[in-house]
Amino acid sequence: MVKLVDEFRKGWQGVAPPSLGLSLVFAAACIALATLARWGLAHVRPDVYFTPYFPAVFFATAFGGFRIGILTAIVGGVLGVVLNFGDTVADHARFALMALYWAVCALTIWGVEHYRTMLVEQRRIAKRLIEEEDYRKLLVDELQHRLKNKLSTVHAVLHQVLHEQPQVWSRIDPRLRSLAATDDLISRIDNTGCDIRDLLISELGPYGHVRFTLNGDRLFLPAKLAVTLSLMFHELATNAGKYGAFSSPRGLLQVSWTVNDDRLTITWDETEGPTVDKVSAPGFGTKLLKSALSAFDGKTEISYLKTGLHCIMQCRIPQKG
Structure with a gap:
């Protein structure tokens, strides 16, 4: 029956x-x-x-x-x-x-x-x-696992090679740890989201907490927006470490954010870094910064000032659920 x-x-x-x-x-x-x-x-x-x-x-x-x-x-x-x-x-x-x-x-x-x-x-x-989504998730999880293992292997090999050159290693080690932290963060927030302050600390922490200041109220970011901003913050932080404020002993970074209704505005200000004499042709990183927020009705404005890079990111915060 x-x-x-x-x-x-x-x-x-x-x-x-x-x-x-x-x-x-x-x-x-x-x-x-x-x-x-x-x-x-x-x-x-x-x-x-x-x-x-x-x-x-x-x-x-x-x-x-x-x-x-x-x-x-x-x-x-x-x-x-x-x-x-x-x-x-x-x-x-x-x-x-x-x-x-x-x-x-x-x-x-x-x-x-x-x-x-x-x-x-x-x-x-x-x-x-x-079925395709389940397969994609399985494939992404496997790729993340392999990427993490490869990054750990690279970290170990470089440490073994540069153990007698502590000055060189001290400059490489934070970058590798930042990459690993970003990968772990993206994997962790993919379905949950996170607070914008925690996101920035995770990205900027390897460069030294005295090198940056954060101004803004606690703000929880939905998962998709958090992943997008984590990629953008990582790109900006990497560039700051190569060419901007973090490449100079006196360089400083200030990140502030405000929310008006459902619009989020983030300001990235670098000071005391090297003077930007010539801007190279836009690469993948610049294209990522310019287009990443389009899915959230947003835009990114980048200016190269004498004091350092100035970037304004604006977007809509998706409603929960």
């Missing part, structure tokens, strides 16, 4: 096609209910012969398919002619109504079957997309 109920539930929801036997039983039940309704209506209108069978055809087709629908329509038409509730008898008018009834049933069956076909196709596409 439980198995039968489960098969009926799956067939009704369109998860799996029901068996022929269950479809026939369901169609017979629909016809029986329609005939009972016709008997009740006969006390008011004895000339209602076929109308109660339209719902039976609709539900039988929706549950069992067009073949079951056609069979239900034929049986309903025959019962509409043969069964008499009252003193009425079959005449030419009733046969004409039966032909009209079958024509309407044909349209009903075609429409329901068309909908069922679309539903099956949508379920197939949804299942394939879910």
Whole structure:
């Protein structure tokens, strides 16, 4: 009994096609209910012969398919002619109504079957997309694991090679740790999000906490926006370490942010760094900074001032959920 109920539930929801036997039983039940309704209506209108069978055809087709629908329509038409509730008898008018009834049933069956076909196709596409998403997640997790292992191997090899050159190692080690921290952070916040202050501290911490100041209230970032900003902060911090404030002993960085309604504005100000004499052609990092926030109705403005790089990032904060 439980198995039968489960098969009926799956067939009704369109998860799996029901068996022929269950479809026939369901169609017979629909016809029986329609005939009972016709008997009740006969006390008011004895000339209602076929109308109660339209719902039976609709539900039988929706549950069992067009073949079951056609069979239900034929049986309903025959019962509409043969069964008499009252003193009425079959005449030419009733046969004409039966032909009209079958024509309407044909349209009903075609429409329901068309909908069922679309539903099956949508379920197939949804299942394939879910399988592809699961495979993508598995692949990304594996790539993250391999990347982490490779970065650890590079870190160990460089430490072994440069253990007699502490000055060189002291400049390389924070960068490698920053890369590792970024990878771990992106993996960790991918489904949860994080606070913007924690995000910035994770990115800028390897360069020394006395080299930067953060100004702004606590602000929780949704996962997708947090991942995007983590990539942008990492790019800006890397450039600051190579060419900007963090490459100079006296260089400083100030990051501030404000929120107005649902708009977030982040200001990145570098001072006391090397003077920018010539700006090279835009590379991948610059393109990333320029386009990353477009998905959040945002933009990025970068200026190379005498005091250092000045960057303003503006975007919309997505609503939770």
